[in-house]
Amino acid sequence: MKKLFLIMFLLIPFSMQGQEIKFMGLEFGTNIEAFCNALKTKGLKQTVDRFEEQEFVGTFATYNNCNIIVKATEVTKRVKSVEVQFNSVRNKEYERDRAYEEILKQYKNKYGSKLILKNKKDSLMGIEKYIVDNGTIVIEISICGPGMLSKDCFLNVYYYSKELLHNNKEVNSQKYSNDI
Numbered sequence: 001m002k003k004l005f006l007i008m009f010l011l012i013p014f015s016m017q018g019q020e021i022k023f024m025g026l027e028f029g030t031n032i033e034a035f036c037n038a039l040k041t042k043g044l045k046q047t048v049d050r051f052e053e054q055e056f057v058g059t060f061a062t063y064n065n066c067n068i069i070v071k072a073t074e075v076t077k078r079v080k081s082v083e084v085q086f087n088s089v090r091n092k093e094y095e096r097d098r099a100y101e102e103i104l105k106q107y108k109n110k111y112g113s114k115l116i117l118k119n120k121k122d123s124l125m126g127i128e129k130y131i132v133d134n135g136t137i138v139i140e141i142s143i144c145g146p147g148m149l150s151k152d153c154f155l156n157v158y159y160y161s162k163e164l165l166h167n168n169k170e171v172n173s174q175k176y177s178n179d180i
Helices: 002-017 032-041 093-114
Strands: 045-050 053-060 063-072 079-086 115-119 128-133 137-144 154-161
Touching (some): 032 045, 032 053, 032 063, 093 115, 093 128
Antiparallel strands (some): 053 063, 079 154, 115 128, 137 154
16 A cells, blocks of 8 residues: 555656646647637637737636737748737736736646746836746746836736747748738
């Protein structure tokens, strides 16, 4: 019995270490069209379709009225980042702080010790940031404001692929709109 507890105690941290980062169950690096079609089937409403950027409005982590911005590489159209803006708590400091604590709790429950405080809240901009980094995908959970420079306050969650975000080979010099 002691051996069973010891094995379980040793395996739990390793299972957390291998936690794969996905956005709403979808993998980064996939085709943006397939990724966005999957978001639509999850109930998100598309509001913008611009080159390799798609925007949606919907529910994320139980919070309604979130803007979800999906960006892809310019040439291969692979998803490189997703940003979630929590509009329902924007410029409502108390509600924003409650949502922030709840979101952090959810990420702590999912990723355990991989959730790390990156920046402690400062008085100038009121920015605080936690991150989860599995080596290839990073999640940044951040709040901003109010601070000395701005009265606005908001909560964002930003997922990005380190490899795809900084891939300079993915710049399309032939990109332009047909109406110019």
